[in-house]
Structures are given as structure tokens and as C-alpha cells.
Amino acid sequence: MAHLLGADRVTLALGTRVLLDALSLGLDDGQRIGVVGPNGAGKSTLLRVLAGVQEPDDGRVTRAGGTRLAMLDQRDDLPPGTVLDVVHGTADAHEWASDSRIRAVHAGLLPDVALDADVSTLSGGQRRRVALAALLVRDDEVLVLDEPTNHLDVEGVAWLAEHLNQRFGRGSGALVVVTHDRWFLDAVCTRTWEVHDGVVDQYEGGYAAYVLARAERARSAAVTEEKRQNLLRKELAWLRRGAPARTSKPKFRLDAASALIADEPPPRDQVELSKMATARLGKDVLDLEDVTVALGGRTLLDDVTWRIGPGDRYGLVGVNGAGKTTLLRLLSGRLTPDAGRVKRGKTIRVAELRQDVEDLDELADLRVVEVVEREKRSVVVGGKELTASQLVERLGFTKDRARTPVRDLSGGERRRLSLLRLLVGEPNVLLLDEPTNDLDTDTLAALEDLLDGWPGTLIVVSHDRYLLERVCDRQVALLGDGALRDLPGGVEEYLTLRRAGLAASSSATPDPAVSSSAAPETPALSAADARAARKEVARIERRLAKIAELEAALHVALAAQATDHEAVQRLDAELRALAAERDELESAWLEAATLTD
Structure with missing residues (x-):
């Protein structure tokens, strides 16, 4: 493989703290590097040093002649101007509009952004997608991306992953990316x-391979950090039990982890937790009954009924603006529905983590541990009593940081x-709105353990698929049509539905986000026909989820048998057959779903 980029004994200090210490590493053609580490580690x-944006104090960064890099x-x-100016500069429309790769970037990142809009009027999420699009329409050999998934929803993250795999999966060019999205x-x-x-x-493979390698290194080196090892073993045990879609990417066999996790119980005892939750909550928790909410002329929730019981753990996904945060506001009691009602159990105590952390501003002069002690000096977690200082340490605050005033905390620390x-x-009852923002992977593991x-x-509302699958037992979705849908197949099923x-929508004129009263009238269905249509939708969704699992397994088999020409042909034929079946099922789903509306 051709060498593209290298760091030779690079050293850089910030104040008295050395962030990079005589560091030497290289980047070769075809490599896709994920960069992880604690917040503030460097x-x-x-990334800035490798990209040439920041000069090191010592050492040098070399780049192969002619290698183009973008960060x-x-x-x-963003520079001033319109979206079109930022993404395409002075290029004529026919130059980029005729390129299918560039059109795919527009469709994946800018479907709701007007090209003639001034960038100063865009939201934070739109600005992020415009910046990404401006980078991806170029033809650079090396891409250096710092938190590219910030402000992207589940669908956007999935699109970006597919795009980068297609772009760099053929062994041409290289990618370096910092992200907390596991x-x-x-x-x-x-x-x-x-x-x-x-x-x-440096570790071979993605996040799952990294977790395994860290655990193995810890064992072989007889590391005494028992708490940290236990977290790694618990995460490995979850990965080992995981769905094929989650374990197909790593370039190793998870069976190799068996010795490390042989005696590790499941991450949580669902039966025991359910008993404890029922004892604390009773049988009634939160029920949404025939709830309708309209904001800004749009119907976000249309006659929604959702019954939430003791110990239920739901992940909520959906398109931007579909009403996820609105739904949390209903559950917390901060919003009253336009129609229907929210029924609350007599013993519930709701706590809500919002996307902003402005509530800490009034406590700016207090130290971290003092903020927690003001609430309570000890708490029972997992059957064990933890003091405030122990709880603070468990969620990643070292002894020094635990004595830090709130005003000096980073965004991730304030969130924790x-x-x-x-x-x-x-x-x-705990409502979490994007809890993973600004948290590094080790802190996320500690949060999940807690x-x-x-x-x-x-x-939990989150675009972090890993977190949703890790801490939630079920997923539900808001697709922008006012309905709340159960997702037996998890996030993969959501992406299929989207x-x-x-x-x-590409062949229909009505806006799917508006109230059904604005839609053209259709002949009324009998109750029996409506029930049959709903059953058909459920059957198709189950089969689509199964197809996703089968396709993931076939991709694993293809990678394992890449040198066997006959096996590759056979597996490829199976993949094409599944793709054809999926297309037919999606068409049938659309037809049946129309009858259930």
C-alpha cells in the first residue's frame, strides 16, 4: 500500500501539559482510522497536526507528493454566502449536477436545505451537513474528520457510513475520523x-475489536484497575451476545473473547430489575391516550396511544422535527396535549436530562462533588450504596476534576x-434527550454500566445506535406522519421504513408530516380490512428485519471467503435475491400502510 501521510517524532504541548510526546505513526492508502480517547487527551x-492546520513544537509531518487532504x-x-457558494464555489451547475456521486451527497445531506439559502440563516445541524457536503463533493485522497456525526440523526449517520465505505472501501485514499459514535x-x-x-x-479493527484488544492487553499485563476491567468485560459480553448486524464488521472472531467473559453475567438482570421497578412504581407509570399535539401548523402527534409500564426501557428515534423532544415534554409534564390525555401513576418521580445544560449556570461557583452532595450524599445503584464522591468518580471525574468548579467544566463534563x-x-422514570453529546467512549461505557x-x-432519545441497543430493550419511532411505531427490528427496521x-414521497404530492385531515379523501375501509392491513404491515416489517440479518450474515461470509470465486458468486446471488425480495416487500409495505392510515 502506498504511504500517504506520516508523523515523525511529533511533540506538542499545551501550557505545561504534553498532548503529543515524540509521536511517530503513518497513514497508508486504503486505511480507515477511527480515533478514540478521553476528552482532552489530544x-x-x-488531527489538526496531521492535516497541517497546526504546527508541532518539534518533529515533522510528511505528506506524499501530490496528496490532496481535506479536514x-x-x-x-463557514464562509459567507449561499449554500451553493459554500458547497460548490464558482463551479457551474452543469459541472456538478451531472455527477452521480455529487448528486448522492446532495440527497444524503441536503434534502431539506435550499441551495440559495444564506448560510447565516441555517440551524446548527444544517451548518454541519453543509460543511460535510462541501468536503465530500471534492476529490481529495485523504479525509480528516473531527466529530462528523455531531448533529446528524440516525439516518444521516447511516448514510455517511455507507458513503465513506463506498468511497474508501476499494483501497483508494484514506480516512481519519474522531468520533464518539461507536x-x-x-x-x-x-x-x-x-x-x-x-x-x-494502535489496534486492528473497529470499536468492538478495540474493546477486545484492550481487555486482552489488560489481562496479559496483569492490570490492577479492577473497575475498568469489569466495564470492558461487561461490554465484551454484550458484544458477544449481540445481533449479527452489530458483530459483522469487526475483523476478528468474538469467540476469541470467550475466556475473558466466560463468567460475566448479562449487563443487567431484566427480571430482577422489573420486580424492583414494579415495587417502586406500581403497575401504572405513564399512559398516552389518544394524544394529539400540533406546533407551528404541523401535527407532530396524531391520536397517539402509548402505554409505558414499570421497568420499560425504550429508545426513541425519528427524523429531525418529527416531535421526539415534544414527546419527552409530554411525558415530563412540561407540555399539555391539544387533545387526549397523559395519565400518570401516583408514585412516579420523573427526571429529565435536556439537550441544554443551562441549569448548571446558577451553580457555577460550586465544585463538582458539592453539586452532587447538595442533592444527596449517597445513592443505591445496582444494589450497592455509593457516596456522592464514589458516584462522581464512577462517571469519569478524577479526584482532581471532582474538586473543579462548575464554571471550569467542559461541555462533556457538564453533561455528566x-x-x-x-x-x-x-x-x-428517567427521560434522556441526546445523553451522549460531548461524551468520550470510556465515559459512555461508564454511563451505560450505571x-x-x-x-x-x-x-432515551438518541442518534447513537450503540447506546440505544445497549441500554434499551425496545425501540419506537416517529416517522413524521404523526404516528408512533413500534420497531421489533430495531434501528435497522427504522432505516428500512424511512x-x-x-x-x-418522491411519487406522492401530500406532505406526510401534515394532519391526515389535509389528505385527499379515500374510500372508507371496513374494520376487518383495516385489521388485515395492520397484520400485513407487521408481517412485512418482521420479514424486512429478518432480511437485514441475513444480508449482514452474507456480507460476513463474503469477507471470509473472498478468495473462493465460486463461493463469492453463490453468496452474491443470494444477496441479489434478498435485495429483490426486499424491494418487493417495501412496495407491499407501502400499499398496506396506506390502508392503515
Whole structure:
């Protein structure tokens, strides 16, 4: 493989702290590198040095002659002008409109962004997607991306992963990406760099392979950090039990982890937690009955009924603007529905983690541990009593950081502290709105471990597929049509439904997000026909989920038998047959779903 980029004994210090210490590494053609590490370890600094944006204090960065490199920064500092100016510059429309690759970038990232809109009028999420699009329409050999999944929903993350795999999967060019999205790391990356203490440890494979390798290194080195090892073993045990779609990407066999996780119980005892939740909550928790909510002239929830019981753990996904945060506001009691009612159990105590953490501003002069102690000095988690200082340490605050004033905390640390304040209040219903924002992978693992032993009802809104699958038992979706749909097949089923919905909208004129009263009148169905249509929709959704599993397994088999020409032909034929069946089922789903509306 051709060498593209290299760092030779690079050193860089920030104040008295050394972020990169005589670091040497290289980037070759075909590599897709995921960069992980604690917040503040120097991940973004490493990317800026490799991209030539920041000069090291010592050492040098070399680049093969003629190699073109582009970098996506976290700040999204867009130049003034329209979206078209930022993405395509002075290029004539016919130059880019005739390129199918560029049209795919437009469709994947800018479907709701007007090309003639001034970038100063865009939302944070739209600015991020415009910055990404401006990078991806170019033809650079090396892409350096700093948190590209920020502000992207589940669908956008899936699109970006597929795009990067297609672009760099043929062994041409290279990718370096910093992200806390562990599903994305597994879906895209073939190698992992862990930045810590001024050095970079290198691992083969994506996130799952990285977790295994860290656990093995810890065992072979007789590491005494028992808490950290236990977290890694628990995560490995979950990965080993995981669905094929999650374990197909790593370039190793998870069976190799058997010795490490042989005695590791499941991440949580669902039966025991359900008993504890029922004891704390009773049988009634939260019921939405025939609820309708309209905001800004749009019907976000249309006659929705949802019954949430003790110990239920739901992940909520949906398109931007579909009403996910609105639904959390209903459940928390901050919003009253336009029609229907929200029925609450007599013993429920709801705590809500919002996307902003402005509630900490009034506590700016207090230290981290003092903020938690003001709520409560101890709390029981997973059957064990933890003091405030122990709880703070468990969620990633070192002894030094635990004594830090709130005003000096980073965004990720403020988010962790907000969550700790909620947990020590011992609520029995927890609503989390994008809890993973600004958190590194180790902190996410600690957060998930904490939630494993939490005996209550949990509702999580997140674009982090890994977190949703890890801490939630079921997923539901808002697709923008006012309905709340159950997802037996999880996030994969949601993406399938979205693809079907987009295919339908391209040939239909009504806006799917508006109230059904604005739609053309259709002949009324009998109750029996409506029931039959709903059963057909459920059957098709189950089969689509099964097809997704089969396709994932076939991709694994293809990778394992890449040198066997006959086997590749046979497996490829099976994949094409499944794709054809999926297309037919999606068409049938659209027809049946229309009858259920």
C-alpha cells in the first residue's frame, strides 16, 4: 500500500501539559482510522497536526507528493454566502449536477436545505451537513474528520457510513475520523488509534475489536484497575451476545473473547430489575391516550396511544422535527396535549436530562462533588450504596476534576454532572434527550454500566445506535406522519421504513408530516380490512428485519471467503435475491400502510 501521510517524532504541548510526546505513526492508502480517547487527551489536536492546520513544537509531518487532504473541523466556520457558494464555489451547475456521486451527497445531506439559502440563516445541524457536503463533493485522497456525526440523526449517520465505505472501501485514499459514535466506528473503520498520555496505541479493527484488544492487553499485563476491567468485560459480553448486524464488521472472531467473559453475567438482570421497578412504581407509570399535539401548523402527534409500564426501557428515534423532544415534554409534564390525555401513576418521580445544560449556570461557583452532595450524599445503584464522591468518580471525574468548579467544566463534563444530579435524586422514570453529546467512549461505557443497574422506566432519545441497543430493550419511532411505531427490528427496521417512506414521497404530492385531515379523501375501509392491513404491515416489517440479518450474515461470509470465486458468486446471488425480495416487500409495505392510515 502506498504511504500517504506520516508523523515523525511529533511533540506538542499545551501550557505545561504534553498532548503529543515524540509521536511517530503513518497513514497508508486504503486505511480507515477511527480515533478514540478521553476528552482532552489530544484527539482533535492530533488531527489538526496531521492535516497541517497546526504546527508541532518539534518533529515533522510528511505528506506524499501530490496528496490532496481535506479536514472537517468541529467548529463549522463557514464562509459567507449561499449554500451553493459554500458547497460548490464558482463551479457551474452543469459541472456538478451531472455527477452521480455529487448528486448522492446532495440527497444524503441536503434534502431539506435550499441551495440559495444564506448560510447565516441555517440551524446548527444544517451548518454541519453543509460543511460535510462541501468536503465530500471534492476529490481529495485523504479525509480528516473531527466529530462528523455531531448533529446528524440516525439516518444521516447511516448514510455517511455507507458513503465513506463506498468511497474508501476499494483501497483508494484514506480516512481519519474522531468520533464518539461507536456504531459508526464499527461500521466504517478498519483500524483504531487510542490517544492517551501523549501517545497513540494502535489496534486492528473497529470499536468492538478495540474493546477486545484492550481487555486482552489488560489481562496479559496483569492490570490492577479492577473497575475498568469489569466495564470492558461487561461490554465484551454484550458484544458477544449481540445481533449479527452489530458483530459483522469487526475483523476478528468474538469467540476469541470467550475466556475473558466466560463468567460475566448479562449487563443487567431484566427480571430482577422489573420486580424492583414494579415495587417502586406500581403497575401504572405513564399512559398516552389518544394524544394529539400540533406546533407551528404541523401535527407532530396524531391520536397517539402509548402505554409505558414499570421497568420499560425504550429508545426513541425519528427524523429531525418529527416531535421526539415534544414527546419527552409530554411525558415530563412540561407540555399539555391539544387533545387526549397523559395519565400518570401516583408514585412516579420523573427526571429529565435536556439537550441544554443551562441549569448548571446558577451553580457555577460550586465544585463538582458539592453539586452532587447538595442533592444527596449517597445513592443505591445496582444494589450497592455509593457516596456522592464514589458516584462522581464512577462517571469519569478524577479526584482532581471532582474538586473543579462548575464554571471550569467542559461541555462533556457538564453533561455528566447534569446526569449525576438526576440520578442522585433517585427518580423512577428517567427521560434522556441526546445523553451522549460531548461524551468520550470510556465515559459512555461508564454511563451505560450505571444505567444497567438502574431500576426504573427509561426513555432515551438518541442518534447513537450503540447506546440505544445497549441500554434499551425496545425501540419506537416517529416517522413524521404523526404516528408512533413500534420497531421489533430495531434501528435497522427504522432505516428500512424511512427508505420506503422516501420512495413513496418522491411519487406522492401530500406532505406526510401534515394532519391526515389535509389528505385527499379515500374510500372508507371496513374494520376487518383495516385489521388485515395492520397484520400485513407487521408481517412485512418482521420479514424486512429478518432480511437485514441475513444480508449482514452474507456480507460476513463474503469477507471470509473472498478468495473462493465460486463461493463469492453463490453468496452474491443470494444477496441479489434478498435485495429483490426486499424491494418487493417495501412496495407491499407501502400499499398496506396506506390502508392503515
